[in-house]
Amino acid sequence: METVKKQRLLTGNKAMAEAIALEMERNEEVFVLGEDVGKYGGIFGSTEGLLDKFGPERIMDTPISETAFIGAAIGAAAEGMRPITELMFVDFFGVCMDQIYNHMAKIPYMSGGNVKMPMVLMTAVGGEYNDAAQHSQTLYATFAHLPGMKVVAPTTPYDLKGMMTSAIRDDDPVVFMFHKTLQGLGWMDQLDAAVGHVPEEAYTVPLGKANVAREGADVTIVGIQMMTVYALEAAERLAEEGINVEVIDLRSLVPLDKETILESVRKTHRLLVVDEDYLSYGMTAEISAIVAEEALYDLDSPIKRLAIPDVPIPYSRPLEQFVVPSADKIYEAVKEMLEED
Amino acid sequence: METVKKQRLLTGNKAMAEAIALEMERNEEVFVLGEDVGKYGGIFGSTEGLLDKFGPERIMDTPISETAFIGAAIGAAAEGMRPITELMFVDFFGVCMDQIYNHMAKIPYMSGGNVKMPMVLMTAVGGEYNDAAQHSQTLYATFAHLPGMKVVAPTTPYDLKGMMTSAIRDDDPVVFMFHKTLQGLGWMDQLDAAVGHVPEEAYTVPLGKANVAREGADVTIVGIQMMTVYALEAAERLAEEGINVEVIDLRSLVPLDKETILESVRKTHRLLVVDEDYLSYGMTAEISAIVAEEALYDLDSPIKRLAIPDVPIPYSRPLEQFVVPSADKIYEAVKEMLEED
């Protein structure tokens, strides 16, 4: 039995879709609405196969009206239903952010807890396939900075399923960011990390917990989604040189698992934070600040940050490769940190 | 003459409006569009008196269609005009952010510098008058995190005029945040800081430079707008106790004047960052991170941050007062920092 399960490998998108399917079977009040979630199955496969299972009444294609259908999800959630709505690319948030941050995120608080908002806003993030400035962002911090929404960004298929299950069952609004490259789609980069063991039955992975993806004693690297994947790649190479890197896969930006980060830094005394979002006023800043507040004296060298250098994501391959952190850049950064002292 | 000028005191809103008027006289291509900028003179006085001077062709009231009129400003700027458009409250960004961050901010870069975007987006920020969760935010980091726009937030009437002049003359898009309380309006708190010396003629204050508002040797406090005002208040009290605080008025979030901050920290060895924006993934994080990267060994104590504790701004007075940093809280924070070591 166990061994059979171990054999069960799914791509990220199938893991997500499976979580949604299982919850829809459990609960009549769960439904999906968004652009091309029906016959198309979600541009990035998040709803693959769901239309056939549940029909157009519960898997609803929408017009290109993000304010209307996300607002409708909010209205339905206020009535106690559990909508899952998809913002096709996170880059499009600007046409509907008022519904998201002023309403979905604030209504529970403004109502003194009297109105719950049990909904999931799922959205595709990430670049490195030359989709340019309006289709390649992660915008992790743009959402994480604004209070009232849980903001998660799982990396592995196992977490994609488990955290989606948690998100759907959660009574608070959850922004569920899935990384395009980690969906394991046939028409994008084929990545080992985008396929993984996923149990058949429903299970949950908590929303607010970081994961120590690799243990090490010399340097702590905090990353999320593709940056975790690259950090693990760099860690392999560094290990060959006797440098033991601890890699923390953040998984959740809100709530943020400070403790796991602080514990690690107290052990390794060195911190590198890597982000596929913009450098300034972003995730790398927040993690750095927390450590500078709460573990300053544990640091043996200055904190280092790697992220998009505050320019829009350029289209051309050499330009995009220059701005997005890579395993090589992470490797170099760690070497520099260790040489510096 | 000089002495006469010295006597010339203006409120923040009149200083802003004067800068706009002078530039409109200099340049036919400058015009203003926004809600209630005409007869009303801007809800927070940013366009006071301009309709009478320039008429409805150049001071244009708009429908409640932020995407349309901010998008129209972008289209006009692409044609080489120099529009000034007002988003009445920064809190409303969610209905028009796509135009702002995906277009105004990115078109110059995406066009390889071939299209300029010489426009100003001015917007009112800040709370502490019980206007609750959708009308009290500053959202400094929400704008500063996204590349391609200069983001400034002047504190004094002198800077409001000088930086508005610079913003209008700048060929890049500038988000000009003015703080409601610092406008010196008759129907809000009457604040000494909201009135100040403003020369009659046009002058510029650079957009990317922080200002050392008070020199001191013991602790550096970085703040912006009202937080600068409170920091100076706290500094007064601390001075009576022999504690000399250096207060840096950031003035500009993008570009960020790292050097002035680092210099100060290298001198005082202690840093407190205060923000009227949300704590996490915000300005206090970015400043802390920069110091932890570039001046770690200069720190004699952990960095401290004071900001809105990641909840929406509550309406009720005791609740709002609890979440917004004050002169008292700054005073306390500094005392704690000094006691800690």
Next chain:
Amino acid sequence: MSIPREKLLWMYEMMVKIRYYEETMEEVYMEGKTPAFNIGAGTVPGEMHLSNGQEPAAVGICAHLTDEDTVASPHRPHHHAIAKGVDLNRMTAEMFGKATGLGKGKGGHMHLFDPRVKFACSGIVGAGIPQAVGAALAAKKRGTDAVAVAFIGEGAANSGAFHESLNLAALWKLPVIVVVEDNQYGISVPKDSATSVESNHLRASAYGIVGERVDDNNPIEMYKASERAVERARNGEGPTIIEIETYRFLGHFQGDPELYRGEDEVPSLREKDPIDRLKNYILSEGLTDEVELTERENRVKALVDEAYQFARESEYPEPEAALEDLFSS
């Protein structure tokens, strides 16, 4: 189509109740704001948008709603809230910033939520429309005959949310009614400087739905148009836009200098006070006498007085409570 006596009397007393509530708020709002007006000072601080003169829009349609129907209201919400039956004590306490308020003092005047009667409002123009669509979607999915009403001002009909929401509601044939209160202004901007069409009910043709216009702030015509719209909605015939011409007796918000409108404008509007007109109608039709009307007036005014007293006597929340209610888990 004649209106049941009880409904007429209900509309009348509800309009009186709303007006008295707002007039009381006018006074309470000024407590602590004189001699020098300071928006952040006093018993009830912050922005205050009152509905004096706009009662017909609220009562004309709420007369057809039950607790199971949803109302999404904008920044000017009191008349809708009261007509929908929101808990008056807790609503008032909310605006006093008290712990007994609907939102424990966290929401305030533009953020009143009473799930018991499915009432919500927002300070963002247009934002309530898609949320009403969502409530209607929930009703349809659950197979109830509940409807959702979004109240907006004529200025909000130029927002993208209006268009997207009506298209979606029409497409999915959802039981939504958008009531556009045309009080001629969006703050200082007159309708004809903001809206490219005579009346927003004409915009119904952009969605293949029914649009109705109610002139002259007439509560009886509003009642009738609403009856038709609610019936269509409950029968699965989809959304309706109703635009009603109404009057804003006061400034956009309290403290508005109103330099943008003429001296004589408001007085001439007040001459057409819809409450007086309905009273005269009721009496002229002999539906009841002065005595009963006065009785009813006194009863509802007592409830309003009680609500303000409740708010006044309630306690402020503990400051630390600001950190609660962000997440439920």
Next chain:
Amino acid sequence: MSIPREKLLWMYEMMVKIRYYEETMEEVYMEGKTPAFNIGAGTVPGEMHLSNGQEPAAVGICAHLTDEDTVASPHRPHHHAIAKGVDLNRMTAEMFGKATGLGKGKGGHMHLFDPRVKFACSGIVGAGIPQAVGAALAAKKRGTDAVAVAFIGEGAANSGAFHESLNLAALWKLPVIVVVEDNQYGISVPKDSATSVESNHLRASAYGIVGERVDDNNPIEMYKASERAVERARNGEGPTIIEIETYRFLGHFQGDPELYRGEDEVPSLREKDPIDRLKNYILSEGLTDEVELTERENRVKALVDEAYQFARESEYPEPEAALEDLFSS
């Protein structure tokens, strides 16, 4: 109203040029993407939205425009760009990611900017409409007779930007024309599953402006409707909505499995190829002969080949150039 011979021939050769450009791009796009399709691989990576079959919308109106008129185009921009006279070499180089591109390789296929002919596009549905309104506003302020055209798909007509922009343009009587290309789909979602009204030209009544419908992807009718609209715009009579029924011969983007449409759908559309139909018309009207048409076809195809060669031979930008062009000062 008959069409000048030269205009007809211009439209014909332009449609041929566009089609040949797109067909070439179909091939080039697959370079480096076979056997295994990977969107990020090859000569031209990233999303690719081609316009095969939609040429009439572009040529029918661009035939009336000059370099002083502005065009705002969406994510499917090639036919508009070519018809507007965008520098074909630099446009192609941009999609190859080369330093000689319109945006030095920073923009890509959905972000083509050629200020010389006032052309811009965006990857965000609906976003170009308000920007066209702004260009028209600039023209009005400067007293020129320039117009601005926003091309959108039928799916974009359900976006808030559409409504807000048309209201503003109508209100200010700006010289804007919104051309809605009704190719029946927004990615996989059919028009009737997204749009609550038959045709978007009917939505003109929501703004008190003129709406026109062009059926059957007819370039000549598009030319005529555009002539009327452009004339109204230049005369200060305000905006127009033109919806044209058009055909999407290919997937939404290259690599689209198109599981959402029937086998026979595209073949039957291709039978009505607007290029063949215009050719037949020109010949049947005896406006010219096969020989001249072939000559013209070869001339424009040579220009397209030249553009691809220019793109191929151009250099990639230096990686560090990614840090340039953020701010001009």
